[in-house]
Amino acid sequence: THITVNEKTRMVDISAMKRAISSRTCVLVASAPQFPHGIIDPVQDVAQLGLKYGLPVHVDCCLGGFLLPFMEKAGFPLPTFDFRVPGVTSISADTHKYGFAPKGSSVVMYRNKELRSRQFFVQPDWPGGMYGSPTFSGSRPGSIVAACWATLMHFGEDGYIDSTKKIISSTRYIANRLKSVPEIFIFGEPLVSVVGIGSNVFNIYRLFEALVEKGWNLNSLQFPASLHLCVTLLHTKTGVADKFVLDIEDSIKEIMKNPNAECIGAGAIYGFAQGIPDRSLINDVAEAFLNACYTTKSPASSNGALAVLNGDAAKV
Ligand SMILES: Cc1ncc(COP(=O)(O)O)c(C=O)c1O
Structure with a gap:
């Protein structure tokens, strides 16, 4: 469930988050900071809710993961947002953003081993052998891990x-x-x-x-x-x-020479798309765009087969 943010501060509305908690809630998430306007949620308040209701609290520090931890030493102190806050149980930090490492590398940290074990996939009975993977994806490129490590060592x-x-x-x-x-x-x-x-x-x-x-x-x-x-x-x-x-x-x-003039270009599409009440239409357009990215000109012999490429999530 997406919890509304305060209109002025753009921080998550803690009372709304509290009201949204039910027996189906499995985790609370705070952003540090969120992507749209770069605002840090009140992590300590979210963590308090987590403690009160016995829920894990994840801090999405993907964007800020290589800024926030260094802000105090850089001369810009902040309220604590990490494992020093009781109740915070996991934190994500993207090495590929302000860590300056290649895309495809990222970090998720857990408060303890028990929580970390929940991300593993283990299948002991597979005829292909006893299978255990530490992450959601199976095969992963070692080159990106090595380049990421080298980047971390380079910056220090x-x-x-x-x-x-x-x-x-x-x-x-x-x-x-x-x-x-x-x-x-x-x-x-x-x-x-x-x-x-x-x-x-x-x-x-x-x-x-x-x-x-x-x-x-x-x-x-x-x-x-x-x-x-x-x-x-x-x-x-x-x-x-x-x-x-x-x-x-x-x-x-x-x-301001003509403040009421209409917008043209990509901006106009964004403005128009926001006003469409049936959001499934936007889904359809986004899917059509992504399908177009995957579609190749089929060679005459291949009977229209489609090539599938690995790519980043695209912002439509
Ligand atoms: C706050 C925040 N969380 C998560 C993500 C997702 O990161 P990725 O695209 O690497 O999965 C982003 C990307 O900008 C982000 O800003």
Whole structure:
């Protein structure tokens, strides 16, 4: 069940989470931070609920896994979000995000061995031999594990503290500058690396389109309509943050010449898709898109067989 977030802070609504707990609840999840607007949930409150109702509490630290643990040493202390909080039972951290390791590597940590055992798959009676796999997937590439380990060793704690310092200070600089642009607003208090932007004055997807045109790689978001910048090391280079703010200010000047103009391009599709009440139609479109990604031109002899490729989840 997706629990609603507070409209202003964008943090999970703890009373709503409490009300949603039933005999069918198997785990509570908190984000540190969540993807859309980069907001950290009140992990300690979620953990308290977990303790009270005897439920495991997972902290999704996929995005923040290589930022949050270094923030204190980087000079940006935060409320504790990890195993120091009683009640937190597992944490995920993506090495392939701010750990800078190759995609396909990630980490899930458990408070104890008993919980970790639950992720194993064991089949002692298989005619192919006694089968035991530590993860959901069977065969996995050792090359990615090796490259991930090499990356961790290359950066080391000092390297991650340094990247955290640069990324957090750039994010907060951008967020603070944008807070004084009257036509837009920032979602909640972005403490980590994502700045979510909305507007009550014009269609925010027009700003998205204008910025993409200027070469920025942003994410458009929905419910509510918004966009975000996910700050990486590239954005911490001299002048980049200022250029981003300047491009936003220039784009808004242009937009405000006709604030009610319609949005065109991908932004228009996003705006339109949000307004369709039958969400199954969006599912159908997404499936058609993914099927198109998998479809190859069939050689005349293969009778229309489809090739299946391994790929990333695609954002439609
Ligand atoms: C907060 C959060 N959790 C989980 C994920 C999923 O990560 P992946 O795409 O590596 O499965 C993401 C991806 O951006 C994320 O931001």
